[in-house]
Amino acid sequence: MPTVLHAKALLLDMDGTLVNSxxxxxxxxxxxxxxxxxxxxxxxxxxxxxxxxxxxxxxxxxxxxxxxxxxxxxxxxxxxxDTDGVVPVDGAPAFLAALARHPHALVTSASEELARTRMAATALPLPPVLVTAERVSASKPDPEGFLKGAAELGFAPEDCVVFEDAEVGIAAAKAAGMRVVGVGPRAAAHAPTVHVASLAAIRVEAAPEGGLVVTAG
Structure with a gap:
């Protein structure tokens, strides 16, 4: 049975979530x-x-x-x-295409230069808001990056859904008071709100009443 989450904005990790590096x-x-x-x-x-x-x-x-x-x-x-072997995660191109007109941010532990390089290497579009290593004072599992991403998009933490693959990222999302979709094999053991094997299992649509409907599975 698919899980349906309602959100106003999505916050996306990069490595392991959008990009396989x-x-x-x-x-x-x-x-x-x-x-x-x-x-x-x-x-x-x-x-x-x-x-x-x-x-x-x-x-x-x-x-x-x-x-x-x-x-x-x-x-x-x-x-x-080194971009040898850097490829999109399964389903990432279609997932980001579905978000093109909706509020979303990249929240990554990578530097801005590294984030731009890896997204370019995979031909994935950069989200309109980037929260990179230079923009936070504490690394994940601290929630600072996700809270900053939500604030820059103009939404409360409870209105955001995070996409993450790593233990520390899932912990950071939970600490921020956000729901989290765990993506890929690393995420399964860390109790995300919902887990999917890849972004190919995600569908994002505009809700009739506003906001987004995220269907997982």
């Missing part, structure tokens, strides 16, 4: 793990959805944050330069 993320973070003497598989369990410096702080808690910020800048440059 796993190949790049794994290449870059495996190299970083080896340099730090860490097990790559353990690093990859932590990295998804967070800003890079937050991942580093979680894995190397005794290291000065100044070092993490410096290495994060290097990591962002590596990831931005």
């Amino acid at each position: 796993d190949a790049v993320v794994e290449r870059c973070w495996r190299r970083w793990a080896v340099r730090q003497g860490l097990e790559p598989a353990e690093v990859l369990r932590v990295v998804h959805g967070r800003q890079g410096h937050a991942t580093m702080a979680a894995l190397l808690p005794d290291r000065p944050m100044a070092v993490n910020f410096a290495e994060n800048a290097t990591m962002l440059a590596e990831e931005t330069a």
